[in-house]
Amino acid sequence: MMHRMDRSVYMDYAATTPVDPRVTDAMLPYLTEHFGNPNSLYTLGRDAYRALESARESIAAGVGAQPQELVFTGCGTESDNSALIGISQMAAERKSRRHIVVSAFEHHAVLHPAEWLAKNGFDLTIVSPRADGVVHPGDLRAALRDDTALVSVMAANNEIGTIQPLAELAEAAHERGALFHTDAVQALGKIPFDVSEVGVDAASFSAHKIYGPKGAGVLYLKKGTPFRPLLMGGGQEFKKRSGTQNVAGAVAFAKALELMLAEQADEAERLSALRDRVVGGVLDGIANTRLNGTGPKLPGYANLIMLGCEGESMLLQLDSKGIAVSTGSACSSGSLEPSHVLLAIGCPAEEAHGSLRVTLGRFTTDEDVDRFLEVLPPIVERLRSMNPLYERMYGA
Amino acid sequence: MYSEKVMEHFNNPHNVGVIEDADGVGEVGNPVCGDVMKITIKVDDDRLTDIKFQTLGCGAAIATSSIITEMARGKTLEDAARITKQEVADELGGLPPAKMHCSVLATDGLKVAIDDYLTQHGREPLGEPLISSDPNFDPHAETHDDACDL
Numbered sequence A: 001m002m003h004r005m006d007r008s009v010y011m012d013y014a015a016t017t018p019v020d021p022r023v024t025d026a027m028l029p030y031l032t033e034h035f036g037n038p039n040s041l042y043t044l045g046r047d048a049y050r051a052l053e054s055a056r057e058s059i060a061a062g063v064g065a066q067p068q069e070l071v072f073t074g075c076g077t078e079s080d081n082s083a084l085i086g087i088s089q090m091a092a093e094r095k096s097r098r099h100i101v102v103s104a105f106e107h108h109a110v111l112h113p114a115e116w117l118a119k120n121g122f123d124l125t126i127v128s129p130r131a132d133g134v135v136h137p138g139d140l141r142a143a144l145r146d147d148t149a150l151v152s153v154m155a156a157n158n159e160i161g162t163i164q165p166l167a168e169l170a171e172a173a174h175e176r177g178a179l180f181h182t183d184a185v186q187a188l189g190k191i192p193f194d195v196s197e198v199g200v201d202a203a204s205f206s207a208h209k210i211y212g213p214k215g216a217g218v219l220y221l222k223k224g225t226p227f228r229p230l231l232m233g234g235g236q237e238f239k240k241r242s243g244t245q246n247v248a249g250a251v252a253f254a255k256a257l258e259l260m261l262a263e264q265a266d267e268a269e270r271l272s273a274l275r276d277r278v279v280g281g282v283l284d285g286i287a288n289t290r291l292n293g294t295g296p297k298l299p300g301y302a303n304l305i306m307l308g309c310e311g312e313s314m315l316l317q318l319d320s321k322g323i324a325v326s327t328g329s330a331c332s333s334g335s336l337e338p339s340h341v342l343l344a345i346g347c348p349a350e351e352a353h354g355s356l357r358v359t360l361g362r363f364t365t366d367e368d369v370d371r372f373l374e375v376l377p378p379i380v381e382r383l384r385s386m387n388p389l390y391e392r393m394y395g396a
Numbered sequence B: 001m002y003s004e005k006v007m008e009h010f011n012n013p014h015n016v017g018v019i020e021d022a023d024g025v026g027e028v029g030n031p032v033c034g035d036v037m038k039i040t041i042k043v044d045d046d047r048l049t050d051i052k053f054q055t056l057g058c059g060a061a062i063a064t065s066s067i068i069t070e071m072a073r074g075k076t077l078e079d080a081a082r083i084t085k086q087e088v089a090d091e092l093g094g095l096p097p098a099k100m101h102c103s104v105l106a107t108d109g110l111k112v113a114i115d116d117y118l119t120q121h122g123r124e125p126l127g128e129p130l131i132s133s134d135p136n137f138d139p140h141a142e143t144h145d146d147a148c149d150l
């Protein structure tokens, strides 16, 4: 279905996904003939408005929200930033609560605004997940204070895929009168997720992780949640996010979510089986390897450690064989630190450097997994043979 | 992004291995930081006649290790010990700023191996300054990039 190069294998669906052709079909008319501004009063504008609002209704139904509780944003990062800063600042003003809590393995789209708030009048407490890759409600309870304004814990982690006990975490926050935000960018559409069932006050979503386009996000804000907009201007999106809406993006988001939900159960089963083959093949076929995070995981996610190999080297060698994966190693992305996620779950730095994140998705086939399991072992063996410490550290 | 030359040396590194009857050995780096390099050398008449390396590290760490073995072979000990991280990077057609510390690993590894040879023969080490053993050396200093998590 997807256009693919000869023998190219994409196994980085947590980073982004190709736009599903059914999604492209749904969105294209809103880039071409129905190009109107949804805020214009004439027919062209009203058509765009109707498409925007029906996308909002459809997404709202998909996540258990009311349509007026959804704000279209420019990306998942914007949703996270707006929630952290917009809610905390308003809660501080209204209720003089000046403490926030986030988990240590949040995406930087949450961590960095939290750190910014800490430099701008707030106290910040960071709660660590345990070695299983899960934030335990008891640990969150211990971090809460009477003046906690906002807690933010992600629904599922982007590097290790572990699913968080959101309902219990949100309840713990509410017991102390704090609001609860979750970054559900990775979880959306892959596991059942209903904002009213888990009882969150705010949630962030992004279209490009669910076979929609990049640059389309949604922020759920439960009715009555204190919020100050980050973007001010024309007052669109119930005055919560000014800027002419990305109608095609919203339509695409709705279609993408509809497909995710329709295919969720079957895909979960299929991807879990493929993931088990990847994990089994690596752990049984290559010595000195292990899996990160023992808690429940999103289907298709595996974070593996190949002791004595450096992640970027593995990534580049796999790429030269046409296989795309990612790594939590230092040298991977312009940063020299090993992944903060792996460090947060207690993975030693020297091991975190040998991590590979393999994430499977809609277009992954059995043959892709075969190819990966055929190509990886000689790469690991070669890199280990070049490692002056391998025998000393991990030899028999 | 890496230059073509970096990728060439990363994919087909030259002089990988260990010289069993080496005249000098240098090992630098730390697995906690993600890179370790070991260099073994053969010396004849104060010239490097053979060099081999083993490296644990990223693409740049392996490429800089490979290129320095080529640059140093045939040079006098003194000339080889003076190869700078910038010369290594230039020879590779440049390195991304965040990866400049990798060339430090290569130049330091070579200096340690040369001094190992000299001290074994009861001679004064050249004592070229090791950048990586300076307590103020910060491999992160040359980049302000953040991890780009996806």
Ligand SMILES: Cc1ncc(COP(=O)(O)O)c(C=O)c1O
Residues within 6 Å of the ligand: A014, A015, A075, A076, A077, A078, A080, A107, A109, A154, A157, A158, A183, A185, A186, A206, A207, A208, A215, A216, A217, B149, B150
């Ligand atoms: C958990 C998580 N939050 C936020 C984001 C940011 O989303 P976006 O790329 O749409 O800004 C991502 C992905 O990059 C993510 O994985």
